[in-house]
Amino acid sequence: MTRLFAWGALLTGIVFFLLPLYGMTEFSLRMRRGVYSLDAYRAVLVDPQFQATFGYSVVMALFTIAFGILLVVPTAYWVRLKMPELRPVVEFITLLPLVIPAIVIVFGYIRLYNTSSWLPLTGSAMGTNILLMFGYATLALPYMYRAVDTGLRTIDVGTLTEAAQSLGAGWGTILSRIILPNVLGAVLSGAFLTFAIVIGEFTMAALLNRPAFGPYMQILGANRAYEPSALAVIAFAITWACMGLIQLVTRFSKHERAKA
Amino acid sequence: MSFLTLTHLEKTFGQNRVVKDFTLDIEKGEFISLLGPSGCGKTTVLRMVAGFEQPTAGDITIDGKDVTGLAANSRNIGMMFQAYALFPNMTVADNVAFGLKVKGAPRAEREARVAEMLALIGLSDLGGRYPFQLSGGQQQRVALARALAPRPSVLLLDEPLSALDAKVRVSLRNQIRQIQQDLGITTIFVTHDQEEAMSISDRIVVMNGGVAEQVGAPFEIYNRPRTKFVANFVGTLNTFEVEVADPASGRVTLAGQSLTLPDAPLAARAGETLSVALRPEALRLGRQPDAESLLTAQVTDVHFMGSVIRLKADLAGAAVSLDTFNRPDTPPPVVGSAVEVSLSGRDFILLKA
Ligand SMILES: Nc1ncnc2c1ncn2[C@@H]1O[C@H](COP(=O)(O)OP(=O)(O)O)[C@@H](O)[C@H]1O
Ligand SMILES: [Mg+2]
Numbered sequence: 001m002t003r004l005f006a007w008g009a010l011l012t013g014i015v016f017f018l019l020p021l022y023g024m025t026e027f028s029l030r031m032r033r034g035v036y037s038l039d040a041y042r043a044v045l046v047d048p049q050f051q052a053t054f055g056y057s058v059v060m061a062l063f064t065i066a067f068g069i070l071l072v073v074p075t076a077y078w079v080r081l082k083m084p085e086l087r088p089v090v091e092f093i094t095l096l097p098l099v100i101p102a103i104v105i106v107f108g109y110i111r112l113y114n115t116s117s118w119l120p121l122t123g124s125a126m127g128t129n130i131l132l133m134f135g136y137a138t139l140a141l142p143y144m145y146r147a148v149d150t151g152l153r154t155i156d157v158g159t160l161t162e163a164a165q166s167l168g169a170g171w172g173t174i175l176s177r178i179i180l181p182n183v184l185g186a187v188l189s190g191a192f193l194t195f196a197i198v199i200g201e202f203t204m205a206a207l208l209n210r211p212a213f214g215p216y217m218q219i220l221g222a223n224r225a226y227e228p229s230a231l232a233v234i235a236f237a238i239t240w241a242c243m244g245l246i247q248l249v250t251r252f253s254k255h256e257r258a259k260a
Numbered sequence: 261m262s263f264l265t266l267t268h269l270e271k272t273f274g275q276n277r278v279v280k281d282f283t284l285d286i287e288k289g290e291f292i293s294l295l296g297p298s299g300c301g302k303t304t305v306l307r308m309v310a311g312f313e314q315p316t317a318g319d320i321t322i323d324g325k326d327v328t329g330l331a332a333n334s335r336n337i338g339m340m341f342q343a344y345a346l347f348p349n350m351t352v353a354d355n356v357a358f359g360l361k362v363k364g365a366p367r368a369e370r371e372a373r374v375a376e377m378l379a380l381i382g383l384s385d386l387g388g389r390y391p392f393q394l395s396g397g398q399q400q401r402v403a404l405a406r407a408l409a410p411r412p413s414v415l416l417l418d419e420p421l422s423a424l425d426a427k428v429r430v431s432l433r434n435q436i437r438q439i440q441q442d443l444g445i446t447t448i449f450v451t452h453d454q455e456e457a458m459s460i461s462d463r464i465v466v467m468n469g470g471v472a473e474q475v476g477a478p479f480e481i482y483n484r485p486r487t488k489f490v491a492n493f494v495g496t497l498n499t500f501e502v503e504v505a506d507p508a509s510g511r512v513t514l515a516g517q518s519l520t521l522p523d524a525p526l527a528a529r530a531g532e533t534l535s536v537a538l539r540p541e542a543l544r545l546g547r548q549p550d551a552e553s554l555l556t557a558q559v560t561d562v563h564f565m566g567s568v569i570r571l572k573a574d575l576a577g578a579a580v581s582l583d584t585f586n587r588p589d590t591p592p593p594v595v596g597s598a599v600e601v602s603l604s605g606r607d608f609i610l611l612k613a
Binding site: 155156159160162163164165166167168169170173177178181182184 | 310311312331332333334335336337338339341344345346347348349358359362363403406407410416
């Protein structure tokens with residue numbers, strides 16, 4: 001009975017996920033009439049627009065990751081160390097981006113930081129980039145926080161902190177030499193998830209009118225036949241590469257094996 | 261002035277007064293144990309010395325300097341925890357070097373000191389290992405080396421042996437004591453294990469409910485406990501009710517026999533009963549020429565523990581424990597038999613409530 005159920009679940013999974021993927025991949029290879037070819041991929045990869053938007057999104061992703069780590073690691077650490085009773089509250093706050101649509105967040109940003117506001121971030125390209133990065137960081141917050149908090153659970157935060165303090169270490173040293181290295185695996189999985197989110201994000205980039213990869217995919221999808229499928233496969237591959245890297249990182253960080 | 265002084269320390273968590281008027285002077289190089297049941301405030305005292313808790317009132321000085329308001333990371337104190345305190349992301353050598361690195365010691369000096377410390381704890385070969393590759397006992401030795409590497413002025417240990425199994429616990433406690441004496445480092449050791457405290461301490465502070473009930477050398481604490489609590493917590497105790505015969509000379513009677521208690525005159529009138537106690541080894545099997553009195557006891561239980569045999573017996577209406585040494589030519593008494601027991605008034609302990 002359980003077996004039957006398992007097979008059923010697997011079959012459903014295949015029908016829902018793999019079949020469309022197969023169809024899309026197959027379609028993306030049919031640009032040249034009659035034979036399979038990589039023409040669509042070539043067309044996408046040589047497109048300067050692709051290169052520009054993809055590069056832009058990668059840079060944005062890296063900044064978002066850096067900002068996310070600087071925000072989340074000390075926060076999650078501090079909450080665990082000093083305010084454990086506040087953990088449910090903080091956890092709830094970090095989950096809010098999952099229930100508040102991105103469009104609401106971005107309209108809020110535009111309203112708060114428009115050119116006639118006290119902090120006119122949307123007035124310049126750089127300001128808008130920063131705003132977009134904050135938006136991305138918000139979207140990635142639930143994943144990043146959870147990953148880091150789970151990582152912190154595997155170490156005795158209080159004892160390690162006090163051991164380091166008694167050896168003369170200050171907060172900066174404790175965070176950078178002890179806490180961060182011990183949650184590095186978790187931080188990296190959060191980072192790869194953030195990367196995947198930023199690369200595929202459409203709403204915020206489009207509404208803030210920034211040349212990101214998401215809007216490019218949309219424009220391409222509206223105007224071409226085969227290229228969008230190729231692009232989707234590429235985006236999909238990037239996401240999966242990120243997931244693979246998460247696995248790899250956990251496998252290879254030496255001391256983490258002890259916890260497994 | 262003593263090297264480490266704790267003066268009228270108080271600590272309150274909310275409504276809960278956890279440490280009450282705690283005063284203690286510790287000499288340089290002394291090994292002090294804080295001994296008491298779980299929850300009596302030992303860890304809290306230690307954490308105030310370390311700087312992890314701020315005293316509600318009172319002062320702490322180290323080497324003449326008031327450190328009461330000083331942050332934990334500028335007190336130069338070595339601390340060893342119960343367990344799980346090694347940095348999991350660092351090798352043994354890096355763990356030991358951490359304090360020196362934080363202080364900015366040059367690489368050559370660090371390496372020399374790490375080698376010296378690893379040799380001290382007998383783990384010179386394991387510098388490249390990670391903590392998870394070590395046994396519990398090895399991890400605690402590394403923790404000790406790490407705490408000592410930056411040459412702290414005081415070493416604090418909070419039940420560092422309680423997570424280890426019995427054999428390792430005994431050998432490691434002796435090693436800790438040996439190293440402490442070699443380095444001459446002032447040490448406070450927290451434990452709830454009275455045998456542990458007695459075997460390695462210069463002085464013991466017996467704590468109860470946040471109060472230091474008695475401070476003294478192990479010999480003194482064991483043989484002259486000042487309160488009922490101390491007497492009961494440290495070692496096994498047989499209690500008797502005796503009738504006061506002559507308070508001025510300390511003479512009392514127990515089961516018709518006359519005994520002379522120490523610490524005369526007694527604070528009781530003739531005819532009153534007093535509660536007194538005897539250690540198991542003060543009840544001696546057989547007729548001893550130097551003993552004051554001889555009683556007969558019924559053996560109810562025999563525990564052969566190797567070098568010591570502990571008997572349970574009914575003596576003068578009380579159930580008592582008595583210890584005797586094993587002798588290869590004399591088998592222990594059997595359960596149900598009657599034995600002669602020698603005892604002397606001078607061995608009795610008078611208990612204050
Ligand atoms: N941070 C704290 N907040 C509230 N109560 C505490 C705190 N630390 C210790 N206590 C309380 O203080 C008492 C003494 O604790 P502790 O010093 O750890 O005892 P011990 O080490 O002797 O077992 C206990 O009742 C404990 O619950
Ligand atoms: Mg404790």
